[in-house]
Structures are given as structure tokens and as C-alpha cells.
Amino acid sequence: MRRRLVISYLLLMVLVVVALGTPLAVTLTTRETDRVRADRLADATRFASLAGPALRDGVPGPLDHELGSYDELYGIGAAVVDRDRREVVASASWRPAPGTRAALDVALSGQQASGPDSVWPWVDGPIVVAVPINDGGEVLGAVVTATPADGVRRTVATWWTLVAALGLLAVLACVLTAFGLAGWVLRPVTELDAVTHEIAEGDRGARVQHRLGPPELRRLAKSFNHMADVVSDVMDRQRAFVAHASHQLRNPLTALRLRVEELGPSVTDEQGRAEHRLALEETDRLALLLDALLTLARAERRENQRVTVDATAAAESRVAAWEPLARHRSVSLRLAAGPGPVYARTVPTAIDQALDALIDNAVKFSGAGGEVTVTVAARDGGTTLEVRDTGPGMTRSQLGRATERFWRAPEVQNVDGAGLGLTIAAVLVDASDGRLTMHPNSPRGLVAALWFPQPAEPAEPAGPDSAAGPPAPTDPASSAPAVA
Numbered sequence: 001m002r003r004r005l006v007i008s009y010l011l012l013m014v015l016v017v018v019a020l021g022t023p024l025a026v027t028l029t030t031r032e033t034d035r036v037r038a039d040r041l042a043d044a045t046r047f048a049s050l051a052g053p054a055l056r057d058g059v060p061g062p063l064d065h066e067l068g069s070y071d072e073l074y075g076i077g078a079a080v081v082d083r084d085r086r087e088v089v090a091s092a093s094w095r096p097a098p099g100t101r102a103a104l105d106v107a108l109s110g111q112q113a114s115g116p117d118s119v120w121p122w123v124d125g126p127i128v129v130a131v132p133i134n135d136g137g138e139v140l141g142a143v144v145t146a147t148p149a150d151g152v153r154r155t156v157a158t159w160w161t162l163v164a165a166l167g168l169l170a171v172l173a174c175v176l177t178a179f180g181l182a183g184w185v186l187r188p189v190t191e192l193d194a195v196t197h198e199i200a201e202g203d204r205g206a207r208v209q210h211r212l213g214p215p216e217l218r219r220l221a222k223s224f225n226h227m228a229d230v231v232s233d234v235m236d237r238q239r240a241f242v243a244h245a246s247h248q249l250r251n252p253l254t255a256l257r258l259r260v261e262e263l264g265p266s267v268t269d270e271q272g273r274a275e276h277r278l279a280l281e282e283t284d285r286l287a288l289l290l291d292a293l294l295t296l297a298r299a300e301r302r303e304n305q306r307v308t309v310d311a312t313a314a315a316e317s318r319v320a321a322w323e324p325l326a327r328h329r330s331v332s333l334r335l336a337a338g339p340g341p342v343y344a345r346t347v348p349t350a351i352d353q354a355l356d357a358l359i360d361n362a363v364k365f366s367g368a369g370g371e372v373t374v375t376v377a378a379r380d381g382g383t384t385l386e387v388r389d390t391g392p393g394m395t396r397s398q399l400g401r402a403t404e405r406f407w408r409a410p411e412v413q414n415v416d417g418a419g420l421g422l423t424i425a426a427v428l429v430d431a432s433d434g435r436l437t438m439h440p441n442s443p444r445g446l447v448a449a450l451w452f453p454q455p456a457e458p459a460e461p462a463g464p465d466s467a468a469g470p471p472a473p474t475d476p477a478s479s480a481p482a483v484a
Contacts, residue, residue, distance in 0.1 A: 009178035017167040028159040044131040047143040055140040067091040082141040097146045103130035107142035119152040188213035257283040310341040318355040330368040337376040344383035344452035346432035357421030362389035390445040
């Protein structure tokens with residue numbers, strides 16, 4: 001933008017300099033040429049007044065001496081010719097020049113002649129002046145002079161150089177002014193761009209100085225700061241609500257679980273014990289939901305520290321946690337990983353939460369007789385965890401919307417779930433500078449892949465970052481779309 005503004009200002013200034021400098025240069029050239037022509041005409045007129053007797057009597061008289069002295073003093077050749085164009089008297093350096101014949105034609109017709117009209121620096125040739133010699137109204141001949149134009153060309157070139165130098169100085173001054181003006185105009189825009197990136201990186205306190213630049217951009221800066229304040233306030237209120245809600249719900253939830261546990265000994269029949277077990281599982285599910293909400297809020301703030309996690313151990317833990325549910329639904333769940341650890345650098349709970357969502361979806365939609373395989377490997381300069389299933393999979397359009405909050409495929413609207421599992425997984429993976437990708441499995445099903453960066457140096461792992469609370473058959477972070 002700065003370069004475009006400077007080029008625009010420079011182009012306008014060059015056009016102005018050319019528009020003003022060209023007429024000035026032409027005027028200076030014409031003025032200098034007219035001055036010299038006027039001097040030569042005056043000299044030739046004086047010679048014409050002396051040449052009358054010489055042409056009448058045929059005796060040069062003092063004219064020969066005058067022309068010689070003139071030539072000797074000024075280096076200008078001159079000659080007197082009669083009406084038949086014969087030279088009567090001529091100075092030593094006189095030589096007919098281009099334009100002499102045309103000038104004599106005009107002079108012998110009774111008029112003064114001079115040329116050229118302007119002496120340009122690139123044009124050779126002398127300045128030719130011819131004056132008629134009159135005697136009682138009769139033209140007896142003409143006086144013609146040929147003035148070398150070197151001096152005039154040098155003078156004109158000097159004037160042109162001075163005009164060009166002044167124009168160049170004006171252009172340079174314009175360039176400096178243009179840079180200053182462009183900087184003044186664009187400084188608020190540059191700062192606005194920098195502050196936008198700072199806010200995007202997580203510095204919600206960054207603001208634009210609203211006292212720089214033109215009034216329009218100052219108003220824009222004020223509007224931007226007001227918008228940033230409003231957005232920051234909304235985000236603070238949202239996070240405060242999440243934190244307060246989680247805190248306020250955890251205490252009655254803990255009390256509710258204790259009361260439900262105390263009811264256990266008083267339940268004697270088999271159906272009552274089953275209902276009691278389901279009630280305890282529901283309290284665990286609610287506890288996991290609160291933890292997922294807090295994890296999501298922390299991840300979106302981008303303020304989490306990174307920890308080194310053994311991805312293989314984390315995957316083993318999650319497969320073992322989900323294996324009873326898979327067995328209950330007649331789904332084969334297994335882990336395919338190497339014997340050694342594979343480390344990843346993530347935010348806390350990222351691998352466990354993401355695997356919970358992916359495994360939950362895979363087991364839920366694979367159906368009886370389905371297979372779910374979790375693989376761990378070092379790949380593409382990082383650590384990759386894949387969850388493969390043999391379920392119905394998703395279409396290309398569904399894959400593009402799978403991580404949207406609360407989105408569920410039309411054909412699974414009646415299946416249990418809230419549509420948040422993949423969303424939370426995507427947020428955690430993104431907060432870890434990782435990637436979540438999904439593509440169809442062969443011959444059927446879906447492959448959901450998690451990629452996390454590896455630590456720069458081997459470090460002691462933080463241990464399996466398991467989610468808080470025991471796994472429930474229906475994970476609260478489960479995603480609803482038709483994940484295979």
C-alpha cells in the first residue's frame with residue numbers, strides 16, 4: 001500500500017513537472033533565440049545603411065572595413081549582395097549556410113528575414129539574418145549574416161539543465177513528502193494489522209492508538225478498540241459462566257453421588273441394584289461433562305502449558321477403558337502399537353479426550369460384529385494416532401461439517417449424543433498445534449487421525465493424561481454425526 005501511494009504521488013508530480021517544465025524550456029529557448037536574432041537584425045540594418053553608396057557607385061568604401069572588423073570581433077561572417085545575388089563585399093569568414101538562399105529571397109523582396117525561429121540543443125546550423133538595402137524605395141541588394149549558434153545552444157542547454165535539476169529536486173522533495181504522508185496515513189492501518197495479529201495470538205489486552213493518522217482512520221481505530229473491548233468482555237463473561245457453572249454444579253453433584261452410594265446397601269432386589277448402578281454411572285457422566293467444559297474453555301484461551309505424553313500408554317489406557325462397552329455391543333476393539341513409547345507434545349488431556357470422542361463414535365456406529373482399531377506411530381515428524389472402524393462412514397459433505405458444534409447427520413438424529421465430541425477434540429488438537437483429519441476407510445468405515453508434534457528433546461513423560469473420572473458407556477463428549 002505504501003509503495004502504491006508513493007508511486008501515485010510520484011506519477012502526479014512527474015506529470016506536473018513535465019507539464020510546467022516543458023513550456024518553460026520552450027519559452028527560454030525561444031527567448032534566447034529571439035535575443036540573438038534581434039541583435040543580428042540591428043547589426044545587419046546598420047550595415048544596410050552603409051551599403052547603399054557602395055552598391056550605387058560600385059565602391060566598397062568603409063563597408064569592407066566594417067564587415068572585416070565585425071567578423072574579427074564577433075566571429076560572425078557577413079556579406080553584401082546585389083539584386084542579382086552577386087557578392088559585392090564579404091568578410092573573411094563568410095560562407096553561405098543552409099537557409100541563406102531562402103533568407104536572401106525574402107530580403108530581396110523588401111522584407112527582413114531571420115531563421116531559425118528557435119535554436120534547439122540538438123540542431124546544428126547558424127542563425128541567418130538578411131536585411132534589404134533600399135534606395136528611394138528601390139531594393140538594391142541585401143546584407144546577410146550567418147551567426148554560429150554554438151553559444152546559443154550552450155546557453156539553451158544550460159537553461160534546460162537548470163530546469164531539469166529544479167524538476168528533479170521537486171520530484172525528490174515529492175518522494176520524501178510522499179513517504180512521510182503515506183507513513184502518516186498508513187501508520188494506523190499498520191498498527192491495526194499488528195494489533196489484530198496480537199489479539200489473534202491471545203493477547204486480548206492489545207489496543208490501537210487512536211491519535212494517529214487522518215480523522216477517518218482515528219475513528220476506525222476507536223471503533224476497533226471498542227469492538228475489541230466488547231468481544232473481550234463477552235469472552236470473559238462466557239468463561240466466567242463456564243467456570244462458575246462447573247463449580248456450582250460440582251458440589252451438588254458430589255452430594256448427589258454420595259447420597260446415591262449410601263442407598264446401595266438398602267437396595268436388595270436385582271432390578272434395584274441395576275438401577276442403582278446406572279444412577280452412579282450417570283453421576284460419573286455428569287462429572288466428565290463438567291471436566292470437558294472446563295477443558296474446552298481452557299483450550300480456547302490458548303493459555304495451557306504443553307506437556308510431554310507417552311501416546312502409546314495413553315492409547316492403551318483409553319482402549320482398556322472402552323473395551324467393556326465395545327464387548328457389550330459385540331464390537332472388536334484392539335490396539336496396534338509398537339513395543340516402545342511414542343512421545344507427543346500436547347496440552348494436558350488432549351490425547352485422552354480426543355481418543356475418548358473418536359473411540360466412542362467408532363464403537364457406537366460400528367454395530368454388532370464391527371471392528372475398531374487404534375494405531376500409534378511416529379509419522380511426518382510427529383506422533384499419529386488413528387482410529388479405524390468398519391461402520392457406515394460419512395460422506396464428503398458430512399466430513400466437512402463433522403467438527404461443527406452440535407451438528408449431527410440427519411440419519412442419526414435419534415442416536416444418543418450431543419454433537420460436541422469431535423468439536424472438543426478439534427479444539428484440543430488445535431491448541432496442541434496438531435491436526436485432526438478424517439477420511440473413508442477401505443472397504444467401508446472411517447479413519448480418524450490425530451497428529452501431534454513430538455518434543456524437541458526426549459523428556460520424562462507426564463504420564464497418561466487420562467480424563468477425570470471413570471469412563472462411562474456413553475461419554476459426555478461424544479459426537480453425534482455419523483462417525484463410523
